[in-house]
Amino acid sequence: MKQFFLTMLGVFAGLVAFFIILPVAALLFFAAAAGASKPTTPAHTVLELDLREGLTDQAPTNPFAAFGGSGLSVVGVVDTLAQAEKDSNVKVLLIRAPEGGMNPAAADELRQAIARFRASGKTVIAHSQGFMPVGAVVSSYMVAAGADQLWMQNTASFQATGLSTDSVFLGRAFQKYGVKPEFEQRYEYKNAVNEYTQSDFTPAHREAMTAWMTSIYDSALAQIARDRKTTPEALKAVIEAGPYSADQALSLKLVDKIGQVEEAEKAAKDKAGKDAKIVSFGDYAALQGARTGSGKSAIAIVGGEGAIMTGRGGVSPFGSGSDIRSDDTAKAIYQAIEDKDVKAIVFRVSSPGGSPEASEQILAAVRAAKAAGKPVVVSMGAYAASGGYWISSEANWIVAQPTTLTGSIGVFGGKFVLADALGRFGVDMRGLSVGGDYSDVFSPSHGFDQGQRAAFAASMDRTYEEFVARVSTGRKLPVERVREIAKGRVWTGAQAKGLGLVDELGGLTEAVAKARKLANIPSSESVRFKRYPTPQSPWEALATAFGASGEAAQVLVKVGRVMGDPAAEAMLQQVQTERLRSRGAVVMADQPGL
Structure with missing residues (x-):
């Protein structure tokens, strides 16, 4: 019993240290750093x-x-x-x-x-x-x-x-152990499905991957040859030997x-x-610090990195993962729209794709920016494929690196049927459902029946056609032409430019220059940069993690208030307002209005 209480005391002490002492220490550190005089860069x-x-x-x-x-x-x-x-x-x-x-x-x-x-x-x-x-x-x-x-x-x-990559194909393993992948893909170049269903590259899969790998390799050789003052052909011969x-x-x-x-x-x-x-x-x-620039006119830089999902971001203050949440990203674009100083928006996209619904929500915000007279220039990072291209497709201008992986205009979906696999280990999976035939369409206990397969395939067709329509509208390409270059195929930025899917090769610098031009900001005029989503202060991050109406958040934010942090002042007001709302009060405004 004594050991039990000692163990519980140790656990409690650890929790206190992690959830109270460590955050407060971190806040004190940030506040001290903010209050200290700014050091200077050494002269050399x-x-x-x-x-x-x-x-x-x-x-x-x-x-x-x-x-x-x-x-x-x-x-x-x-x-x-x-x-x-x-x-x-x-x-x-x-x-x-x-x-x-x-x-x-x-x-x-x-x-x-x-x-x-x-x-x-x-x-x-x-x-x-x-x-x-x-x-x-x-x-x-x-x-x-x-x-x-x-x-x-x-x-x-x-x-x-040279350049090499490896793909793991699970088709034979799934067959051996009774796992049945049932997927629909639109179309043959949407190759993510193949790793579940095949044991080797299909001809389309091999063709597409070889093409974009060659494009990346050739682009690198060209740049190296330029810097090393030789020719790509001579460099290639030396390197490959x-x-x-x-x-x-x-x-x-x-x-x-x-x-x-x-x-x-x-x-x-x-x-x-x-x-x-x-x-x-x-x-x-x-x-x-981040470059802010100067001048009356501002260009908003909206960031989005990772898989595209519906909803808002997570609450962990120490998380290092990254994703694009549709509510957060759309809100950031709308904030830029509402800011009268912002004359154009640069949307930095680095995403391999995700939810069509989340992608459409973000694209709607891009449309709203254009309708408000604020040009949108997309700067593509490592990837802007599938959903990443969906959210980019209707921008005024698209800038990509020669080796950005983009396109992948297609869709796939399905499920794994696990009943037979589990049965080999004496585990029986049985499903129950009420309602229509489609209600258990994604059950892993059985495959699609004929009606489910037809309905699911129809939904894949609709999503694909919606994707094609957005690309056709945004890129001003005939629908039939988009279908020709779509089919789920991944292109590099260099390839995509030749196909009309990208306007310019370059990075964020080139995107900002184009945004200035589209917004009619003279090159002689300085501009400010506003970044969205707005970076959180340490107080805001911890208050979010603990919950805006939590007592712990109130204590932590009060620490910041005592230390004179304006962000803490604002967060304390939010905490108090949320506490009132949680108790049934109707709060018309967080602060008195004029």
Whole structure:
């Protein structure tokens, strides 16, 4: 009994520490940081960008997301490099290249930002501990090759000889163990279904994947050849004859110098000047903050990354996952519409797809922006496929990287029938239903009957035709032409531009430039940037996690109020209002109106 109470006391202490002490400590830290005098960048700064930990496409709005493992984002790096270009204290950029592959579209955008940094008259040095044949390693090499100097460690090897990927097909395994996948796909290029039903690539699957992989590979070779001052044909011949040791890579002019990272760091510091200091990219980005710009006119940047789902975002303050919630994203667009200073909207989309209903809700907000006279320019990140293309299709202008994966204009759905599989282990699955025949259409205890199959197939047809119609309207293409290039096929941005699915190749910078033009903002006029959804303050994130009407939230927000945080003041007002509403009060306005 004594041990039981000791255990319970320990559990209680742990809960108190996690849910009260840790959040309060975090809030105190943020408040102290906000109140402290802003440090300055050293006079001779070497900015170190470490790409070995991976990148998200966009920075999270949750201030505690870093605790969940989130690191740098592509949009954040581009934004920070744009500020570093104009910072006279920043002299050199030092890049730590990843050994494995990078997302190709992210690599494209980083390379473009690095090129702009170099064009401002500053130096870029990259260091590699090898390029391994994992993922899109040619994209990693492309980023490193864009530097003024590319160093490689003496024991490293250059193995960036191409591009490969693997697919796992479960068809035979499912058949062996009695799992029956029953799916409908529209159409043959909607290949996600094949991994459940097949044991190998279908001809259409192989054709589509080979095409977009070749497009990515060719695009990377072209950019590397330009930076290494050779031809794509010559570079391809050299690369594909590898792998190579560091010495061989140097002799073939694939790299510029051999040395340890400490030697590359010394070279960067020597270039930066006397008493040069290395500053991590994350520290510098935190010091600078998000670029806001200046001027009367504003451009809204609305972010959306991850799978597209209905509803609102989750409540975990320490979550690092990302998805596009239709209520949140539509609300962000409507907020930009209502802001009189916002003249155009740049919608950054990085999504492999998701719910058609959620996608339509977001697209309706895009239409509303256009109807309000606010042009919408989509900037595609790593992916803007399936639902990601649905929400982009009716924008005024679409910008994609050459290696963005987009299109996939199609739909699939279905279920797994598990009754036979479970029966082999002595588990019997039986279903019951009341109502119409369609009521148990997604039951895993049996396959589709004839009527269910017909009705489900009809729903797939409707969704597909709705998707085609939106693309036809948005891209001003005949419906029959859209059907020809749709069928669920994935295209790269370069391929999609030739098909009329994309207007321009580039990144966020090009999208902003186009938004300015569509909004008739003179190039000589400065603009402000407003970001949606608005990043949460630490107080708001914790209040959301604890529940707006919770006592814990009220205590935490009061801490912020005492410390003079204006966001805490606003949240306390919300907490008090919600408490009244929860007790049955009718609150006409959160604050007195004029």
